[in-house]
Amino acid sequence: MAHWLYKSEPSSWSWQQQKDAGEKGTEWTGVRNYLARNNMRAMKIGDKGFFYHSNDGLEIVGIVEVCALSHPDSSAKGDPKWDCVDIRAVRDMPQPVTLKDVKANPKLEKMALVTSMRLSVQPVTGEEWAEVCRMGGLDNPPV
Numbered sequence: 164m165a166h167w168l169y170k171s172e173p174s175s176w177s178w179q180q181q182k183d184a185g186e187k188g189t190e191w192t193g194v195r196n197y198l199a200r201n202n203m204r205a206m207k208i209g210d211k212g213f214f215y216h217s218n219d220g221l222e223i224v225g226i227v228e229v230c231a232l233s234h235p236d237s238s239a240k241g242d243p244k245w246d247c248v249d250i251r252a253v254r255d256m257p258q259p260v261t262l263k264d265v266k267a268n269p270k271l272e273k274m275a276l277v278t279s280m281r282l283s284v285q286p287v288t289g290e291e292w293a294e295v296c297r298m299g300g301l302d303n304p305p306v
Contacts, residue, residue, distance in 0.1 A: 164207070164209060164210055164211070164306060165205070165206065165207065165210045165286065166210065166211055166212060166213075166286070166287040166288070166289065166291075166292040167202065167206065167210060167211070167212035167213070167229075167284060167285065167286060167287055168212055168213040168215055168223070168275065168276060168284070168285040168286075168287050169191060169212050169213070169214055169215065169227065169250065169283070169284055170215045170217040170282075170283045170284070170285075171214070171215070171216065171217060171283075172216070172217050172218045172219060173216045173218075173219050173220055174218075174219060177216070178214050178216065178224045178225045178252075178255075181214060181225065181227065181250070181251075181252045182225070182252040182255075184251065184252070185251070186251060187230075187251065188227075188230040188231070188249045188250050188251030188252075189249060189250070189251075190231075190236070190237060190238075190247045190248075190249050191203070191247050191248055191249070191250050191284070192236050192237060192238040192239075192247045193236070193238050193247075194236070194245065194247065194283055194284055195245065196282065196283060196284075198282060199282055199283045199284035199285075200244075200245060200246055200284075202284045202285065202286060203233050203246055203247060203248045203284055204233045204246055206229045206232065206233065206248050207229065207232070208229055208230065208231075208232060209228055209229060210228065210229045211226055211227070211228050211253065211292075211305050211306065212226070212227050212228070212229070212250065212287070213225070213226060213227075213256075213287065213295065214226065214227050214252070215276070220259075221261060221262040221263070222259040222260060222261045222262065223256055223259060223260040223261075223265075223295060223299065224255065224256050224259045225252055225253070225254065225255050225256055226252075226253045226254050226256065226304075226305055227250040227251060227252055227253055228250065228251060228253050228305070229248050229249070229250055230249050230250060230251045231248060231249030232248060233246045233247070233248050234246060234247065234248075235247075253305055254305070256299040256300070256301070257299060257300035257301060258298075258299050258300040259299065260295050260298045260299045262276065264298060265277060265295070265298075268294065268298070270290070270291075270294045271291055271294060271295070274287070274288075274291045275287070292304070292306075
C-alpha cells in the first residue's frame, strides 16, 4: 500500500468540505502538473494520504483514502491529458502537523513536502507516514 499527500488551499477546497463529501468521496480535480498526475495514475484503491492545507494554515489536517482509480478529470473540459482519482475522508489528524514542524524534524528532511513544496500530489514513504502520524498524535495510524 502506498501513501500520498494532497495539497489544497482551504479557500478552494477545505478539509471540512472533504469530510462533508461523505463515504462516496469526491474527485481530486484541477491538477495540471504531469508529475502530480502521474502520481495519481499510480494510485490503488485503499491507498491512504495526508490532506494538507496549503497557503492558509500550512498543515496536515486529515487522512484520506483513494476510493476510485485514475480517470479523466471532469474539470479538464475534455482534455485527455489530465486525470484525477476520487478520495474520501478517513479521519481527522488529532493534532495538525504544521509545515514548520515537518521541516524541523530531521527524519523528514527528504520528504517531498520539504523538497518539492509546489507539487500538489506527492508520494510519502512508509517511514515518513509513520513519523507524521506519530507527530499528529495517531498511535494506530491507518495503513
